[in-house]
Amino acid sequence: MVDTAEQHPATWWEERYASGGITWSGNPNDLLVGEVEGLVPGLALDLGCGTGGDALWLAARGWQVTAVDLAQAALTQAAEHAASAGVAGLITWEQHDFDVSFPAGEFDLVSACYLQSPFAFQRLETLRKAADAVAPGGTLVVVSHESFPSGGDPHPEQYMPTAPQLLSDLALPDGAWETVRAEGLDRSKTKPDGTVVNYRDNVLHLRRR
């Protein structure tokens, strides 16, 4: 259980990665892959990249990726994996706390996969900046937990809208975006101890006109 009153978010995430509390699966997020695999590669921005599974997958398919996270320990591990995979030259790693700063530039794809935390942060405002960073003709993909697997860290202060609610909350200019997908999915996974946990994710996939 995370004591969000006592712990500092950056320290908590750093320690989580540095201690091996989050390990590298080597795989991209399946819900991102489903949305992106048909797109023509260009410039991509991966927000909250963690240990880089999505960034490496994108780079291996020809995207030039800027991958961003709060935790330097995550970025360091991700960069090592990128070097081993031979895609280091296609990925730029940037450390940002999205409550404080946001990467510069305009991108053909902006993704935010499970950019969620036990600590309160400006998630909706960050996702608005994510939309602003999409180039004309480009794509925004936000993959989120809509409910959490039992046994995980509770996220009591978390902003966890459905995909249609997020779309509404983003308050994007009328007519400027096409909704490709805005839907929730019931999911389950088997933990290492054999326990099956159920949860709900959602995907918001928008194309900028």
Ligand SMILES: C[S@@+](CC[C@H](N)C(=O)[O-])C[C@H]1O[C@@H](n2cnc3c(N)ncnc32)[C@H](O)[C@@H]1O
């Ligand atoms: C649940 S993990 C998801 C990581 C990765 N996208 C994935 O799908 O495996 C959330 C990530 O968001 C990052 N994060 C949390 N709060 C942040 C903030 N305020 N600014 C930037 N990154 C943050 C964490 O360090 C963590 O890597």
